[in-house]
Amino acid sequence: DAGVIQSPRHEVTEMGQEVTLRCKPISGHDYLFWYRQTMMRGLELLIYFNNNVPIDDSGMPEDRFSAKMPNASFSTLKIQPSEPRDSAVYFCASSLYGGTQGQYFGPGTRLTVL
Amino acid sequence: RKEVEQDPGPFNVPEGATVAFNCTYSNSASQSFFWYRQDCRKEPKLLMSVYSSGNEDGRFTAQLNRASQYISLLIRDSKLSDSATYLCVVNGGGGFKTIFGAGTRLFVKA
Numbered sequence: 001d002a003g004v005i006q007s008p009r010h011e012v013t014e015m016g017q018e019v020t021l022r023c024k025p026i027s028g029h030d031y032l033f034w035y036r037q038t039m040m041r042g043l044e045l046l047i048y049f050n051n052n053v054p055i056d057d058s059g060m061p062e063d064r065f066s067a068k069m070p071n072a073s074f075s076t077l078k079i080q081p082s083e084p085r086d087s088a089v090y091f092c093a094s095s096l097y098g099g100t101q102g103q104y105f106g107p108g109t110r111l112t113v114l
Numbered sequence: 115r116k117e118v119e120q121d122p123g124p125f126n127v128p129e130g131a132t133v134a135f136n137c138t139y140s141n142s143a144s145q146s147f148f149w150y151r152q153d154c155r156k157e158p159k160l161l162m163s164v165y166s167s168g169n170e171d172g173r174f175t176a177q178l179n180r181a182s183q184y185i186s187l188l189i190r191d192s193k194l195s196d197s198a199t200y201l202c203v204v205n206g207g208g209g210f211k212t213i214f215g216a217g218t219r220l221f222v223k224a
Contacts, residue, residue, distance in 0.1 A: 031210065043158070043201070043214040056211055091157055098210030100146045105157035 002026070004106035006092050012112045018080040021109045024073055025094030033103060034067055034077050035091040043091070049075065050098070082113045115140055117213045120202050124219035131192045135218045137185040137202030145206030147178050149187045152199045152217065161187075161200070192222045 005024040013019055025032045033048040047057040052069045060067070064083070069075040079086055089110050093103040120137045127133050139147075147164040162169065164176040164185050175188040185202055202215035 033212065035214075042216045045212055045214075048210065048212075050210075098205070100205060100210070102148055102160040102163060103212065105159070108157050 004092055004094050004104055006090075006106035006109050008109060009107060010110045010112075012114065013082055014114050015083055016081045017113075018078065019082045019086075019111060019113075021077040021090050021092075021111070023075045023077070023092030023106060025075070025092070026104055027073070029094035029096055029104075030072075031095045031098050031103075032069060032075050033093040033095070034075070035093065035105075036088045037091060037108075038088045046077070079111075082111075084113045087111055087113050116216075117141060118202055118204050118215040120215035120218050122216055122218060124221055126221045126223060127192055128223050129192055129194060131222075132188065132190045133192055133220065134189075135187045135200055135202075135220075137187075137215055139183050139185070139202075139204045139213070141204070141213075142180075142183060143206065144204045146204075147185050148203040148205070149174075149176055149185075150201040150203055150214075152201055154198075158201055158214075189220075192220075194222050194224060196220060197222045 007022045034046040037043045046059045047067045049069045067077045089108045091105050091108045093105045095103040118139050149161040150158040151161045152158040162171050162176050164178045166178045168177045173190045177186045199217040199219050201217045205212045
């Protein structure tokens with residue numbers, strides 16, 4: 001079975017540009033999580049969905065960040081406009097039962113904002 | 115105080131050694147506990163769940179102490195391939211919000 005799929009794997013953009021990160025969760029998983037990882041702050045939960053509905057977006061840093069899940073097999077995380085401090089690795093993870101049995105991570109998108 | 119705290123290490127141990135990692139969490143309402151492993155420039159991968167009764171998977175043993183809000187991971191007979199960062203993870207305590215510790219670096223030397 002395919003794991004969590006993320007695209008692109010690497011993204012380099014200039015400050016002020018819009019960035020869209022994509023995620024396909026494991027088929028059948030009903031929870032989807034977006035994380036950001038930096039050396040300074042470690043792994044931070046940004047937002048999570050249950051059955052395509054956003055449940056907790058308290059980790060989204062500011063209004064420049066938005067996430068959608070239009071169907072069970074696709075989610076996007078958008079940053080508009082991007083800033084250099086957004087440079088990080090963004091992971092998507094999916095799970096059953098809210099992650100009470102663990103979450104499965106995609107390979108991540110390494111974002112660099114110049 | 116951080117919600118999940120770990121000793122960042124690094125731990126440098128020879129092959130065959132036994133090494134233990136500890137983790138504390140602040141939210142007493144937390145419901146699920148895990149250890150993840152993350153290799154350099156890779157995604158975190160679930161290593162094992164942690165239960166109050168303790169659980170073992172080969173050379174790895176995990177333990178949860180709810181009264182002390184403390185989680186541990188023991189690795190016996192360390193292998194070179196065990197070199198990685200080990201992340202303590204706490205889930206729940208209101209919804210399914212997941213909190214990751216900052217991780218403990220382990221280097222196993224030949």
